[in-house]
Amino acid sequence: IAARASRVTDEMLMVASTTLAELSGEVEDASAILPPLTVVSQISxxxxxxxxxxxQQQGHALVTSEEDLLAAIERNFWTPEYRExxxxxxRAR
Structure with missing residues (x-):
């Protein structure tokens, strides 16, 4: 969404999976398959x-600077806010 890509390709899905797998290896619990929910926003x-x-490399999105892309990701990132x-x-009826 942030990159305004015209399509989602198999390679993009593979990059998402590979990135998640790499970041999952950084967790403290070696037996964990996925990172803890406390870091899900950073990983996302x-x-x-x-x-x-x-x-961008595949030509499905306009090439921008790293700073512009990171800013677009921040603008489009959803952060849940729950009421207390x-x-x-x-009362019993």
């Missing part, structure tokens, strides 16, 4: 960057 940004660069919940007592 790195995957987005790698896929966007591949789209508080427990309330339910």
């Amino acid at each position: 940004r790195r995957i987005a960057f790698a896929v966007a660069r591949t789209a 919940y508080r427990r309330v007592a339910m």
Whole structure:
């Protein structure tokens, strides 16, 4: 989305998978298959960057500078914001 690629190719999917696999190897727990959820946003940004660069190299997205691409990824990145919940007592009917 950030790169405005005209299509998603098999190579882009492979780059996303490879990047995730490489980053999964950086976790402290050697038995973990995936990184912990606490770092999912950083990993998602790195995957987005790698896929966007591949789209640019393949001619499916306009080539931009690294800074512009990172800024576009930040602008398009969704960060969940949840309302704070508080427990309330339910009255019996």
